[in-house]
Amino acid sequence: MPASAPASEPESEREVTITRIFDAPARLLFDAYSKPEHIKQWFGPIGWPVTLCEMDFRVGGKFRFAMTGPSGRQNTPFGGTYREIIPNRKIVYDNGFETEGAGRMLVTVSFDEHDGRTTLTIHTVFESIAMCKSHTSRGFEQGTNSGLDQLGERVAAMAAQEARNA
Amino acid sequence: MIDAAGPHNLDRVFAALADPTRRAILARLAEGKATVNELVEPFGFSQPTISKHLKVLEGAGLVARERSAQFRPVRLNAAPLAAVAGWLGDYEQFWAESLDRLDDYVKVMQKKEKRNARKRTGK
Numbered sequence: 001m002p003a004s005a006p007a008s009e010p011e012s013e014r015e016v017t018i019t020r021i022f023d024a025p026a027r028l029l030f031d032a033y034s035k036p037e038h039i040k041q042w043f044g045p046i047g048w049p050v051t052l053c054e055m056d057f058r059v060g061g062k063f064r065f066a067m068t069g070p071s072g073r074q075n076t077p078f079g080g081t082y083r084e085i086i087p088n089r090k091i092v093y094d095n096g097f098e099t100e101g102a103g104r105m106l107v108t109v110s111f112d113e114h115d116g117r118t119t120l121t122i123h124t125v126f127e128s129i130a131m132c133k134s135h136t137s138r139g140f141e142q143g144t145n146s147g148l149d150q151l152g153e154r155v156a157a158m159a160a161q162e163a164r165n166a
Numbered sequence: 167m168i169d170a171a172g173p174h175n176l177d178r179v180f181a182a183l184a185d186p187t188r189r190a191i192l193a194r195l196a197e198g199k200a201t202v203n204e205l206v207e208p209f210g211f212s213q214p215t216i217s218k219h220l221k222v223l224e225g226a227g228l229v230a231r232e233r234s235a236q237f238r239p240v241r242l243n244a245a246p247l248a249a250v251a252g253w254l255g256d257y258e259q260f261w262a263e264s265l266d267r268l269d270d271y272v273k274v275m276q277k278k279e280k281r282n283a284r285k286r287t288g289k
Binding site for chain 2: 016018020022024028029031032038041042043044045046120122124130131133134135136
């Protein structure tokens with residue numbers, strides 16, 4: 001993490017853990033993570049294909065991805081450096097958007113195989129609580145009765161209204 | 167809609183949305199435009215505080231002031247929110263969808279592996 005990270009903020013308030021169990025061996029999941037031809041097949045939500053995928057998969061090597069959304073224009077690239085690689089077990093990298101002042105995150109992907117099934121854990125530590133909140137739905141549920149979902153609904157209704165008036 | 171929150175603006179949008187008062191202001195403006203004074207009352211903040219929040223929202227392109235009208239009412243600009251809601255705003259949703267795809271893709275990888283194994287053993 002860069003020196004600018006506010007070290008005083010407790011990690012527990014700026015981390016997100018995502019877990020999924022796959023009916024597949026760890027080596028295949030690790031493979032899916034470590035080669036661009038595989039990454040392009042699964043990384044990102046549907047409708048946001050990876051259209052830039054540069055990766056130097058070794059400790060100290062860099063990666064750089066970008067996705068193209070429904071507008072057809074490529075979004076801001078993001079990327080970082082592979083910090084630690086243990087084949088079929090663990091990948092650690094830092095990541096962030098290539099935007100001035102954009103925050104960084106440190107991501108640890110673990111592959112734990114038992115009886116042919118693999119638990120994939122993505123542990124992300126954001127640079128700051130503010131960044132964590134802005135990137136996760138949790139942040140929008142706290143301290144206000146005007147969560148983003150609710151806001152999103154109203155905005156959608158407004159957009160529909162505008163479209164009718166146009 | 168997506169393009170309205172271009173690369174340089176996205177961080178400003180996130181920063182603006184990270185504050186509960188600013189989200190509440192946006193929610194209020196979603197119901198209709200309001201003057202600064204109309205925003206001061208329900209939130210119990212001073213006018214300079216509200217103005218400061220509005221400046222941040224304006225910088226992110228989330229609100230606009232009407233320059234010509236009296237009292238310069240503030241209105242919501244929904245476009246950058248649509249881009250954020252698209253995928254960037256929700257990291258967990260991003261991964262939920264990616265891992266759904268990975269689940270499908272790893273099955274394809276497994277099939278390929280089995281086919282190749284059969285080829286090697288000549289079965």
